[in-house]
Amino acid sequence: MKTRRSERLIDMTQFLMNQPHELVSLTYFAEKYSSAKSSISEDLTIIKRTFKSRGFGELKTIPGATGGVKFIPKIPEELAREMIDELCEKLSDEDRLLPGGYVYLSDLLGQPNLLRKVGQIIASKYCDKEVDAVMTVATKGVPIAQAVSNFLNVPFVIVRRDSKITEGATVSVNYASGSSHRIEKMELSKRSLKSGSRVLVVDDFMKGGGTAHGMESLIEEFDCELAGICVFAESRFNGERSVSDYDSLLFVQDVDTKTKSITVVPGNIFNKE
């Protein structure tokens, strides 16, 4: 039975949203809805226009016999800036101040709405970078990695500081923790990453960049390529960072334990290009 346009539009929207970055042929939709390709084509034009005008992203049309459509989630920069401004305000709350000048983030990194936004912002930034996998380090980077992986539709891998029996054979590297000058070890399950993959490194927080640099070394050990480094928040750091090229959503400019104040401003993610 032929499907009505209204039903098709609803079903196609949810289908494309759940399959970002994946090529879907017109034939697939035509068969799914027992509809003519010309009708499907018209549907897709409406969806494309709406996705664009509403700021969800781009519906790319790939022509030819092996062609089809691909949904690339992309958040308009204006909207991303608004979201980041909101985050700055939330993070500047003095109640977040912890002993030692640390900032409490864990509650934010457990909120699905916020993670969805963070995932969209980072995935938009790297949508053209041919990312094959997202990498992070346990534990607090995981929610960010998963959110980004969800919008780029690529797997994420978790580097650990402690070896676990359930990981099988691992590859490990030593790295210098920039802020504490200690040598630490991180490892990744051997079977979790294919050689030749382009890997995007994400994490919740960057100080000296030692952890990110450690992940860079791991990427080399796996014969993979670094596609970029992006952190949720960076802090001020006196000295030279172990990595120079990275994006941050937020910049913790100042933490004053005496006056109990935290100043958070947007990071460098929109400074380049």
Add this chain to the structure above:
Amino acid sequence: MKTRRSERLIDMTQFLMNQPHELVSLTYFAEKYSSAKSSISEDLTIIKRTFKSRGFGELKTIPGATGGVKFIPKIPEELAREMIDELCEKLSDEDRLLPGGYVYLSDLLGQPNLLRKVGQIIASKYCDKEVDAVMTVATKGVPIAQAVSNFLNVPFVIVRRDSKITEGATVSVNYASGSSHRIEKMELSKRSLKSGSRVLVVDDFMKGGGTAHGMESLIEEFDCELAGICVFAESRFNGERSVSDYDSLLFVQDVDTKTKSITVVPGNIFNKE
């Protein structure tokens, strides 16, 4: 300017999918699209019918002045069973066998498509249980907690075995690790969970149930209530488990390190009710 029906249907679909379990008033949509409430009402009827027939879930209508619609993601049991059968096959692959009879899972728990399905299945099962928060233990439970939290649209909290300076004050409990008879400690940041919350516990794997039981104790310490326990996979266990009431998606029935075979069958999630 008035918005066309086709555009409204696409936009409303994505809006509702990104805001599950949240009440949205008709007025909100009417203003957003500069359309009459009667048109919005017709749109929602079409969406409700399509969501139901396509197996995305239920669009609940709450009548009255403070009413509106609420999207409850629900996967049909038939489809969930199919997904679980596929998972059984994947897990039964002898390449997953690790020394000591462990089963390698980490690659699966890093695939966004699979996590989306697992999240949908668990969220469907608990959609009527008034869950306020999802709880898991670091590190491997985190992706499952996040996926479930995404579909229930409630925050998730991460219990840790090691204290971190960035968590602030914590509450800790001791628990008996059922499989190894050791006493271990787990802790949760004090500010991460409000008293009175109904908490759903999820994890990647259950053997003796000691970890889940530890989380139960933590929930009590926070004056919260257990809404349920659900694990991705459980294994055979000789002896009495520390928790009796739980759901599992998969059951690792047999692991034979000599013949190098793993037998995985569906868990108990569809056995009850």
